[in-house]
Amino acid sequence: TQLLEQSPQFLSIQEGENLTVYCNSSSVFSSLQWYRQEPGEGPVLLVTVVTGGEVKKLKRLTFQFGDARKDSSLHITAAQPGDTGLYLCAGLSASNYKLTFGKGTLLTVNP
Amino acid sequence: GAVVSQHPSWVICKSGTSVKIECRSLDFQATTMFWYRQFPKQSLMLMATSNEGSKATYEQGVEKDKFLINHASLTLSTLTVTSAHPEDSSFYICSAIPPRAGGFSSYNEQFFGPGTRLTVL
Numbered sequence A: 001t002q003l004l005e006q007s008p009q010f011l012s013i014q015e016g017e018n019l020t021v022y023c024n025s026s027s028v029f030s031s032l033q034w035y036r037q038e039p040g041e042g043p044v045l046l047v048t049v050v051t052g053g054e055v056k057k058l059k060r061l062t063f064q065f066g067d068a069r070k071d072s073s074l075h076i077t078a079a080q081p082g083d084t085g086l087y088l089c090a091g092l093s094a095s096n097y098k099l100t101f102g103k104g105t106l107l108t109v110n111p
Numbered sequence B: 001g002a003v004v005s006q007h008p009s010w011v012i013c014k015s016g017t018s019v020k021i022e023c024r025s026l027d028f029q030a031t032t033m034f035w036y037r038q039f040p041k042q043s044l045m046l047m048a049t050s051n052e053g054s055k056a057t058y059e060q061g062v063e064k065d066k067f068l069i070n071h072a073s074l075t076l077s078t079l080t081v082t083s084a085h086p087e088d089s090s091f092y093i094c095s096a097i098p099p100r101a102g103g104f105s106s107y108n109e110q111f112f113g114p115g116t117r118l119t120v121l
Helices: none
Strands: A004-007 A010-014 A019-025 A031-037 A044-049 A055-058 A061-065 A071-076 A085-092 A099-101 A105-110 B004-007 B010-013 B019-025 B032-038 B044-051 B067-073 B076-081 B090-096 B116-120
Touching: A004 A085, A010 A019, A019 A031, A019 A085, A019 A105, A031 A071, A044 A055, A044 A061, A071 A085, A099 B044, B004 B090, B010 B019, B019 B032, B019 B090, B019 B116, B032 B067, B032 B076, B044 B067, B076 B090
Parallel strands: A010 A105, B010 B116
Antiparallel strands: A004 A019, A019 A071, A031 A044, A031 A085, A055 A061, A061 A071, A085 A099, A085 A105, B004 B019, B019 B076, B032 B044, B032 B090, B067 B076, B090 B116
16 A cells, blocks of 8 residues: 655645645556645646656745655745645546545645 | 636535535546545545546545545535534545646646535534
């Protein structure tokens, strides 16, 4: 069984602070995806990382994929209250297109 | 593009009744859709894979006779929670994979519906 460990599970910070969320897999997926979910809504895809060592930036969000393609991180610079939400990493299986989700990181950014 | 809708957005029902939730891909055809369940402050748990024209594939521990899935067309999958009980109360989310040829996605990414909040009294 492929597992995704995500940490921290909860994070409460002040506006303007930086933070990093980690996602570690027990095995290699074909790709790894990061989602953000707001209460009462479905997850929204932020980024897909595929290549080991890959770094992608989305405004104040920086996503890294480890060389071994088993770990990833999401770094947010100068967090804002609008960044509040549940951040989920998910590994995609190429054989059946199934997504395995980590437990998520519930981020609260206080003004 | 790649929009997935769900209906209803929320439903309240009495224990013992059945509830049907629809998942539609609005601007693409999807041979495969997925159904997830999410409890408060928890992650998404895959329930089943819905395949157009064939039987759904259920994850271990999910009762196929309780959660009936019908993927009758390339744009519609339905999940029916039969004889619902309070412990079935949850947030149910579907997703669909658009075809690569449509330019929606390069990595077989799933696009998620907005979810359906089910409360069983």
